[in-house]
Amino acid sequence: MQVVATACLVLLLTPLRAAPVTVADDLGRLVSLSEPARRIVSLAPHVTEDLFAIGAGEWIVGAVDYSDYPPAARRIARVGGYSGFDLERIRSLRPDLIVAWGTGNPDRQLQQILRMGIPVYISQAERLEDIPVTLLRLGQLTGQQAVAQKAAGAYRTQLQQLHQRYAQRTPVRVFYQVWQRPLMTINGRQYISDALRTCGAVNVFADARALVPTVDVEAVVAARPQAIISSGGEEGDPLGSWRQWRSIPAVQHGQLHVLPKDILVRMGPRLVEGTAALCAAVEQARQALPSR
Amino acid sequence: MPAHLTPRRCLLILGGVSLLLLLAMLLSLAIGSSSLPLGEVLHSGEAGQAVRDVIFNLRLPRTLAAVAVGGLLALAGCLQQVLLRNPLADPYVLGTSGGASVGALLALLLGAGLLLVNLAAALGALATIVIVFLLAGQDHSATQSRLLLTGVALAAFCGALSSLLLSMAPDGLLRGMVFWLLGDLSAAPWQWPLLALLGLLLMALWLAPVLNVMGMGLQSAHSLGLNVHTLRWGVYLLSAAACALAVTSAGMIGFVGLIVPHALRLLLGQDLRLLLPAAVLGGALVLLLADVLARTLLAPQQLPVGVVMGLIGVPVFLWQLSRRAAA
Numbered sequence: 001m002q003v004v005a006t007a008c009l010v011l012l013l014t015p016l017r018a019a020p021v022t023v024a025d026d027l028g029r030l031v032s033l034s035e036p037a038r039r040i041v042s043l044a045p046h047v048t049e050d051l052f053a054i055g056a057g058e059w060i061v062g063a064v065d066y067s068d069y070p071p072a073a074r075r076i077a078r079v080g081g082y083s084g085f086d087l088e089r090i091r092s093l094r095p096d097l098i099v100a101w102g103t104g105n106p107d108r109q110l111q112q113i114l115r116m117g118i119p120v121y122i123s124q125a126e127r128l129e130d131i132p133v134t135l136l137r138l139g140q141l142t143g144q145q146a147v148a149q150k151a152a153g154a155y156r157t158q159l160q161q162l163h164q165r166y167a168q169r170t171p172v173r174v175f176y177q178v179w180q181r182p183l184m185t186i187n188g189r190q191y192i193s194d195a196l197r198t199c200g201a202v203n204v205f206a207d208a209r210a211l212v213p214t215v216d217v218e219a220v221v222a223a224r225p226q227a228i229i230s231s232g233g234e235e236g237d238p239l240g241s242w243r244q245w246r247s248i249p250a251v252q253h254g255q256l257h258v259l260p261k262d263i264l265v266r267m268g269p270r271l272v273e274g275t276a277a278l279c280a281a282v283e284q285a286r287q288a289l290p291s292r
Numbered sequence: 293m294p295a296h297l298t299p300r301r302c303l304l305i306l307g308g309v310s311l312l313l314l315l316a317m318l319l320s321l322a323i324g325s326s327s328l329p330l331g332e333v334l335h336s337g338e339a340g341q342a343v344r345d346v347i348f349n350l351r352l353p354r355t356l357a358a359v360a361v362g363g364l365l366a367l368a369g370c371l372q373q374v375l376l377r378n379p380l381a382d383p384y385v386l387g388t389s390g391g392a393s394v395g396a397l398l399a400l401l402l403g404a405g406l407l408l409v410n411l412a413a414a415l416g417a418l419a420t421i422v423i424v425f426l427l428a429g430q431d432h433s434a435t436q437s438r439l440l441l442t443g444v445a446l447a448a449f450c451g452a453l454s455s456l457l458l459s460m461a462p463d464g465l466l467r468g469m470v471f472w473l474l475g476d477l478s479a480a481p482w483q484w485p486l487l488a489l490l491g492l493l494l495m496a497l498w499l500a501p502v503l504n505v506m507g508m509g510l511q512s513a514h515s516l517g518l519n520v521h522t523l524r525w526g527v528y529l530l531s532a533a534a535c536a537l538a539v540t541s542a543g544m545i546g547f548v549g550l551i552v553p554h555a556l557r558l559l560l561g562q563d564l565r566l567l568l569p570a571a572v573l574g575g576a577l578v579l580l581l582a583d584v585l586a587r588t589l590l591a592p593q594q595l596p597v598g599v600v601m602g603l604i605g606v607p608v609f610l611w612q613l614s615r616r617a618a619a
Contacts, residue, residue: 065462081463181468183478183594184467205592208593210593213593213594215594216324216587218325218326218346219325221342221345222327222342223326224342236405246341247338248342
């Protein structure tokens with residue numbers, strides 16, 4: 001009797017070729033698949049990067065606009081933009097997993113997708129440390145645990161190294177420009193402020209109320225930042241207009257830095273590279289500080 | 293009924309509003325999103341330079357831009373209400389601003405810089421002015437509803453085009469486009485709007501006595517020998533030019549062109565010789581005060597000036613209106 005029971009238990013626990021898998025997504029909802037996902041629709045550019053980072057890129061059958069990294073992602077069929085996609089096209093791609101973006105996708109469309117009965121993983125990374133967690137979970141859903149663990153480990157190691165190297169150095173006062181017109185920045189709760197802290201920099205608008213506040217030029221002049229940093233992507237020279245304000249220390253010491261496009265502003269696996277680029281810019285500004 | 297118009301009364305009222313405007317301008321120079329010590333303005337060195345930068349290169353141009361744009365919008369609204377003999381008319385009703393927004397949004401969508409955006413807005417406004425002129429210019433009827441209908445239809449068409457452009461815009465550009473539509477006085481030019489305001493006001497004042505007659509009704513104007521047709525198009529062009537200038541330099545700032553002329557008409561009466569300059573000064577004052585609030589209420593967070601103006605101005609106006617009705 002006992003032998004039979006043990007045999008049953010062993011049979012139940014033995015992973016079959018296609019093992020069912022259940023994973024909690026970033027909102028804590030359970031996502032169950034009967035077998036690893038092989039037809040995936042990605043509803044955010046950074047989700048596409050996540051999937052490529054864990055070796056699941058070839059199984060993406062549909063992605064939203066601006067899914068442009070790695071270059072292979074450009075060939076994936078488009079399903080619309082992340083802030084408004086074509087549900088009919090998504091359905092016709094017969095996906096077995098949809099990876100959505102909790103804060104970026106419109107709630108109304110997310111509800112419609114959930115009603116279609118296709119498993120949906122909602123990603124919602126909000127801190128730098130959330131990204132490896134998402135990578136590991138997506139690894140389980142796609143049967144790519146080993147690659148995901150490697151990617152997550154590399155990310156964590158690099159972030160830790162940056163923190164050890166820079167976090168305790170002389171603080172540099174930084175104005176991070178999200179957008180030029182309207183002039184927008186971030187407050188202390190936004191994840192780029194975490195990256196700034198990792199680099200030993202201080203966000204001059206950390207105390208602003210809104211997560212991504214619109215500010216005026218006067219407030220920046222008064223804050224006297226020692227570096228002004230932005231990410232590329234806007235037309236022309238996004239920081240050029242600052243050069244006329246000679247009273248800003250960052251302008252006097254030539255510390256206007258435009259980081260490479262996308263790496264710091266996407267919540268994907270390249271964020272750690274973005275943080276490294278940010279730290280390099282902050283370090284330059286630190287070297288330019290007048291010695292006391 | 294407001295008292296009869298005398299030079300003394302004119303001078304008193306206009307002088308009073310001018311004084312208020314001057315005080316508001318000083319206020320606008322003195323406060324902002326930062327609490328820099330104003331006393332350091334004469335100090336040499338970095339700190340003094342920062343204060344001078346803020347006051348003379350940031351607050352002063354913005355103050356002058358608010359004055360010019362507020363004045364232009366109120367002037368345009370005032371003329372529009374006379375022209376259409378309709379209390380609902382505002383500077384935006386005949387499509388001039390709609391054309392400007394289509395031009396500006398298109399330029400923003402194509403990634404143009406600030407100067408090109410302003411130029412495109414001006415071209416858009418000009419195009420709608422010409423179209424209205426071509427389509428409704430031959431209207432000699434007594435009711436002259438064709439001008440209003442043509443303008444309103446064109447405004448609706450421009451609205452549809454703007455929505456189309458907004459729906460096609462990528463997310464990053466959308467923010468700047470919506471921001472333009474809400475109206476924005478930072479980095480707005482002030483030199484030529486201010487000059488144009490003076491010129492347009494003088495021309496409007498020159499027409500004011502005749503317009504007063506026209507305001508009594510087209511029949512009486514005809515019987516007094518006025519060429520109403522030419523006069524109406526003159527007023528249309530003046531008002532469209534004022535509106536186009538305002539929208540081109542600062543985007544679509546609502547409310548001031550509709551409410552300020554109305555409120556002043558309730559207070560001062562119908563005579564355009566007083567009403568026009570008072571509306572210009574009043575519009576400047578109201579927009580300037582709204583901008584000071586928009587800059588400082590949640591500083592360093594900035595609010596759209598049109599929103600602030602609507603939220604505070606409309607209740608004040610409604611209160612004034614109901615008081616008049618009760619009296």
